[in-house]
Amino acid sequence: MSNRSPVAAPADGNRKAAWTLVVLAPVSAEATFSGVTMPAMWLLLPALVVMYGAGVLFLRELVVRFGGGWPSLLVMGLVYELVEDGLGLQALTSPNLYHAAEWGPRILGFNTVYWESQIGYHTVFSVLIPVLLADLLFPSHRGRPYLRRGGLATAAVAAVIGVVLLRLFIPATQDPGYQTPLSVVLAILIAITALLVIALRVLPGWNPPAAPAGRTPHRVVVAVVAGVAAACFLGLLMPLGLPPDHLPDGPAVGSGGWVAIPMIVAAAIAATAGWLVYRWSATAGWSDQHWIWLAGGALIGRTLFAVVTAPAANDYDWGSAGLAIAIGIVMIAAMAYLLSRLNQRIQSPQKRSVTT
Template sequence: MGDPTGATQPRRRGGKAAWTLMLLAPICGELMFSAVGMPIMWLAFPFLVPMYGAGVLLVRELTVRAGGAWPTLVVLGLVYELAEDGFGLQALTSPVMYNAAEWGPRVLGVNLTYWEAQVGYHIVFSVLIPVLLTDLLFPELRREPYFRGRGLVGIAATAVVGVALLRVTFPPSVDPGYQAPLPFLAGLLVIMLGLSWFALRVVPRRFPVPPPDVGPGTSVPGPPVLGVVALAATLGFLGLLMPRGNPPSGPAFGEGDLVYLPMAVAALLAIGMLLLFRRWSGSPAMTDQHAIWAAGGALVGHTLFMIVMVLRYPVDTLTTTVALTTGPAVILATVVLLRLLARRVAARPGWAERSVVVREP
């Protein structure tokens, strides 16, 4: 017999939204990028869900419970990346994995260029875009937790287990016997705890979820323009930092101290885009349609980048074949699915409401 009060409906929707986010995180973060150049990633997908999916879901749940908006997601996304690359893969300090030590300078034993590329990439593609898309699919839950307290504990535990599984599976086969220095891991844990406190206690007070905007605001380019800007920014950021080849060998540009130049340009590009979208998102003219186009441009851009890299620096026939077939198919599927999402959003009453991810007071 059904629930006459409908009390279970929000809980069921929350469960569907949670699973959607848990799947979108590894899809956007890995399958649409790494899998184009590393076909094995398609087989590894189920193992990515506990770490990627649960980790990003935890970031989203903590942000909503703290009353935060996208700035909180960004800071917690940084914590998420440090957990993955610092504790899970330990690629931040490994001199072997992904050839990360060759990408650029090593500062205090940390592969700095690799870290810059990964933190920018994961904040956008593993956290912000999956959360944005999930919010668009479940708009009534944008500012609501998906779980009660017990569920949050379960998700946190799953994320920790995911990091542990990542540590004992992939790294031993790539860099056997390597263990990040214990002082580094202890310091990293302190940094992560400090950033988490800052994200949940300080950032929401400075950048809370704003009320609906009224009155005129900053003019915003059309949605297609935002899509092109996001695509170009993605290609520029990745092109400045990601070395050529598979496995990557670096640096992408320059030698010695000259490597700091593209790193600085990439950082300025990322900060500039952040400020630009902050300006646009403060306007009532910024709608969910703009957000969909921006997300689509970024997603197409990072898949296109990997296709170009594989074709310019081929490894073997299988990898090239996957890049020429799966890559364009992923781009086509991205465009089609986001177009369907845009139509679905436009058909809703009050469709101009903007996303919690891009809104800014």
């Protein structure tokens, strides 16, 4: 995916690529993380396909049609997070859902720590990584639409239905009676509109400054950095005990005003990781294999975090913790195997068209 002029949908499109992305989005976002600590998530996975799959596909198609690249898709990750957590789950402002109000300070009614954690999480694991993997799996359609106009409209309708279903089934049962204030809803809608303008009108014509020349890191280094960054980001912000029966009752690190320190550190980790990827991907030796190791490191590091913290998250109920650990190990092995197969499938070590 790269910045270019608006692209019209080809007559044939690529339904296989579209359906692959529809599946990759919920698997990357939920199955390989929440599905470890909450096995019941696997039963909900088909329903999540509607929101995650159709939503991410729709955003990806908009970016491609307007000639945007990865910067535009990054902003679209913020749009996705606001729609899911702000309008669907209402968790950004709810004082009850997931005990998010107890993760850290509430400012103007917003659960700040929860918001920061979900911005980073959904941008990377719900949007960027699934689109990256789809690009790698279908290189001939990088930067090209997967859908024709009818398919785009269907994806948009499905995404809206997914958000409505999310609103009806989760907040209605786990947070009954709460309704996001109308003023907050309007503010979120204004923010979404502004972000869409930035992603689809401003960034497609923006030429980012050239990254400083540097040396291409080894693929193992890329994977380790991605994995450590993902695990540390989550560990600083997301309290243990996300399964429904073991909800967190306080922040992950610190208390009171001191929670600002892990929030700042987590933001610095995210910014540093993004800057490294920006620099590394501009080097002459960067290849599609590096992208695979980058995505794999982040995915495995995030799932490993769930495995390592499973005992504490389950209040040391070793039956539940053992199940979570077993599922997590299977998920890590499956991801490593599939990503290694994708790595073998890509023959040329030369840098391809996946650029930042």
